Amino acid sequence: MITLRAFVKGLLAPLLLLWLPVFAAAAGCGASATAISQVQGEKSSSPLAGETVTVEGVITMDARHGGGFQGFYLQQPDRETDDNPQTSEALFVYTNRATGNRGERVRVSGRVKEFHGLTELTDISAIETCGKGVLPEPAPVTLPWPRGQQPEHLENMRVAVSGELTVIDHYNLDRYGELTLAAGDQIIATEILKPGQKARARHQNQERNRLLLDDVMGTRNPRPIPWPAPGLSADNSVRAGDHVSQISGILDFRFGAWRLQPESPPVFRTANPRPEVPSRSESATLRIVTLNLGNLFNGDGNGRGFPTARGAEMAAEYKQQQSRLVAALIAPNPDIIAVTEMENDGYGPESAIAGLARALGEHWRYVKASSRTGKDAIRSDLLYRQDRVTVVGKAHRPGPSSFPKPGRPPVAQLFRPAGSHETLRIIVAHLKSKACRGAKGPNRDQEDGQGCYSHSREQATRAILDWTESLPQPDNLAGTLITGDMNSYAREKPLQLMAAAGYTNAVRRFHGCTETACDHTSYRYRGRSGTLDYSLVSRGLADRLVGANVWSINAEEPKALSYQGPVPLADDKPWRSSDHNPVITDFSF
Template identity: 35%
Template structure:
């Protein structure tokens, strides 16, 4: 994202009036092919002008600092009245160099670079907009600064001293063809007259010609390079508009097609002066050229339309190809892919009208394979599966964007993972990519829809998350202080940024959230972290958000830091908030932070730490094992590995003072899932939570160059990992076009409104990681109620003289759900002399008489607490006599005689009870 930032010195200088002696202006600008570049200066006065004190400075790619140009030429000497001074690139061709007053490297410019002419340090004229990068060129009103010669309009006699104002080249400049040097060195009245053109004989269709397949040949560059040819073909695509490619594609006539599959039958004609239509049979005279390694017909002098309304058939191709170079055989041809293709890159959608397509989602090699040969093989295969869809427009920030079908806006998005079922267009090549310029509008299908929020797992009672908030800087915290060194460039942008981030965090609904890329300005009332928490509480009235205060002015030395926020109505801080700035966290790797928490409901204790390891960029100073070793891990890998090991050791020492093994580390590790730092964490006992639960490493949080992978991770100790019930990425950012973010640069006024919504989508460039934890064991599910069961026909024995209360025996019964609905009693019928208690014990409840009743039969059912009854079963109680047999003698006989009266009395009572029952 480009930011315009002008130094205070520049603002002062730019505001000063042009001095009376400033009679020098930039009068001609040449941005030709190769190094054909020149600037012409003109003395507008009627007297000789001293050039001493004048300087011409070059500011490349939006360089905003007037005091630090990329190149400067100090002028000396004098210039006659109405005279010109020509500055030429040393690498220019002989024709242009022959017109030079001086050769200088200040002419190392392209169409997007600004030039400033100063007199004694004060701006007197300028070309382009200082401090702003327009992309490839400033282009408006049919005048472009790229690959053209521009001449100052004759009525412009004073320089443009407001170098930071928006630059519209059509206001003061006239456009001429590339490499037109005819007027360089002349201005105004001294311009050499243009001779009348010689009569041109019309081209004759059907005569001897050079075939397109011969022009293309089998290889990359044409063997007829710089050769003037006449060729014929049928127009398959027309991109002659001023904001298009500036030409048209033609394909061979049927009779001219050869049998060699390696030679293309199509070519691009860079010419717009003669209008053509699709289906025209044309004859073209021009030179064979290579433009960004694509063969084309350039320097066209004539185009003749031989016939109209012809039809052509697209050549069917398919992905993947065996080799990327195989597509060279179709360069310039009308082709079709009749297969489902998946959107893999939408980064250039809004800016350049480009969409990356492939046969499947493409992963970073080191996301799914080990670094080295395995990862590099993945990337080599990726190249064979992809193609670029290019809308054929050279205008940046097209409004509306070319895709999706109904136009891109905040609610009609085009996400990575969406699909298109067929593509028809012409095959082009530029910027090292084969691309198809569609001739039929493609129809995209939203196969990867947005989700409103990450759903909480039914068993979870804690949620931990990680979120990179992409340079959340709040100025001075009171509405001023913009632009900041990172993040929003104005308060209006910050309001838009904050609204999206707050929407995302509120929807995540986490109890603890680790943040990355938040402004490192302490913990005061106007700090960035305080601003974010206040905004969250204003948005979410159901929760009470708070931040962990580490009681320092800054954490480490970087402009950005990590942070911890939490819901004080769900968890409380426990122990001491900890940081360390010891090696390897004194530089590159951001300083680690950690805090322990306790759940208010479950009293679960756990520690959350946040990491942001060294990025993969800025490789120029990387040396040794920190250099890019070509294994897919990019540069600074070694310092990330050292950081991972040191972080794990620090956590093992319980820096918060809480001796609890439940530890989780979240953050932006700047390493994909199979890279050394993530495996170093695992070796230390901190496993990749998402990968462990998924069983693979296909989860992703980031998209770069059409490849997805996870730079953001949660790694956990063994004890905490066992409590994780789900772990996922919420794809609100990586899949969305960057055009939907909060920034207003590179957008029309209507797009500033239509592409923005205060929702979570494209709140950042990284997806949040969401971890759901079950801190208390889940209750076992209650089974369906089951009736108890009694064993059938159970038999018991009892003596006739057993006293009341004697336990006869224990019923045999079972109950499958006894822990939920235990047996609470028994229903007994058939006899009153026997009862059964709640435990199933048979008990004597009345006198028993062997002579009157030798067997008692009961009907019994068991009953559980839910009222379920077992099947009724017959239970038998056998009564045995206490009297001795007839063979008994001696003292036992006399004892029997003595007991006889008692026995008769007992039988009399028993008979009375029987009679009572009968009555």
């Protein structure tokens, strides 16, 4: 039989539990409170999510400033930790209440919440300042993360990174104030491994072992752009491959990534300086530069017609884009230029290619391969110095029946270098990108490291090889150079097909690539370096190959320096003139 006292006790007990946090907060500083480590728990999600708790700790970083994260980081003092290495001792407190400053001890009551992977305290009902506190010592951390374990046990805590880290990505630097760091450069898996499970595992391991250097701001387009301090500029820039040290602050987790909110600016060291133009050996009689132009569109050709389908959005942008591309193309002193992502607007005097030829100088002409350019907005093209090489015969492009869709038909042209009776054939190709829009069936991502449309790229490569064999073969033909943007890394199927057909990767003949060091790559994507742009030399022509380089002027530079970026750069500078690096190939005839 239930007594009246037992009934009342049972009725009031839940109400008392509901009000306990308020009573605890009201009890004041030093009263019983929930340990922050108990709120964090040993797993990625809090065991107390949804519950209301009262905690005490020291404010280690205040992010309630304008544009900040609307809250502060609260950590248990060192003498009050639970000595469990599996639990974090810190929380993010989401509030705009102004109580408390960095270094002060505060008592806070609120509801525990998981916010996209970040354990935080929200719906704050009370904050009380408890006087001056003692900041906990930063925990030492290293990359890669020890034993491959994500640092959940350090979430929201003060940390200090040991040694130097390497900048591997700056794509979001001007938009979000972020730099991606790692223990060293990360190489695209299929640049060194065949597509498959090993490549996929390497990719995933790279993704896990990164740290974003953030700016304690929750707003877009921070100005000045924070890194390197006091702000990014043409003369104070950062390249992929540069090193960062003295990194300390709060280890935060936001938007699916571990990031460091710094207490003071870290130190940047130039470890990958802007390179000089690759020298041309005395034996080289023919130099070819290959470059993806990054969508060169010239409006109507008379300073109007902007924005266009791609590229510059106004005439002033186009002028700067073209000027910087010219600086990049002319500096190596080439005889022939092979380009991709040229506007497919014909070959008349107002076309984009005619404008580029005029900007290159009086000796420059372009190959008029006007038929069969396809319906894509961009195409591949060739330009040449008429005082150094002679065009032999007409240009060729494959017909629709011999080149698969989707794709951009390649262009082929015979050239004879000055002083030589021999010719070489140059074919400029640009295969389908890895973007997944519209991908169906075998063109969907097969999760082997090759991305979407790998089937289309393989079919296009086979078609190019077959078409090459069908072209006229004059007696004085020294060989064939297939160059351009293959949108495939070195161990992927298109490059394997080219190698099987007897084509040599010119750059890799002179510059090797290992699992830990792979110089002379042409592209960076989401923090990984690899090669998309190639010079592939046929057997007969390989004997005349005397040099090949990738000039790293673009992919390593932040896009904030591009012609559409917020950081001004002189028009006669080649840096970030495109997002691909040019490939420079030298022959002796």
